[in-house]
Amino acid sequence: MQERMGNPALVLPAAMQALAALSKVPAETGLSPKLLELVNLRASQINGCSVCVDGHPRIAKKLGETDERLFAIGAWRDSPYFSDGERAALALTEAVTRVSDRADPVPDDIWDEATRHYDGRSLAALVIAIANINVWNRLNIATRQIAGAWKP
Secondary structure (H helix, E strand, O other), X not given: OOOOOOOHHHHOHXXXXXXXXXXXXXXXXXXOHHHHHHHHHHHHHHHOOHXXXXXXXXXHHHOOOOHHHHHHHHHHHHOOOOOHHHHHHHHHHHHHXXXXXXXXXXXXXXXXXXXXXXXXXXXXXXXXXXXXXXXHHHHHHHOOOOOOOOOO
């Protein structure tokens, strides 16, 4: 497969600046960088973004993430490697990423569980992080970006 064009965020530097600025917000609120990489990886798996599925584990490993957790992220519900807070974040990630899969895309039980683990600022940051990785996934998928070309 060949890419259709350069990544739109690279073609339009103002878009890159905006997305880069947005990506800094969640970490600035105190969310764990490792948690954010788990969120990035899970959303990217769901969306089938090969660029991000290839790149985000590399970032997570640099942050000290374990192979066991990275290998098990697709089965986080049945895996012993994740905390209740991480499970809440991953459930929210899946719901927000799959908005067209059900009539109530983010059911109250998923939202309520997230509020048990994250305060208002942290939850806002988590939703922004999920939205941002979904933007990146869509940019990469639409333009057929090649996995491995981005080496974080």
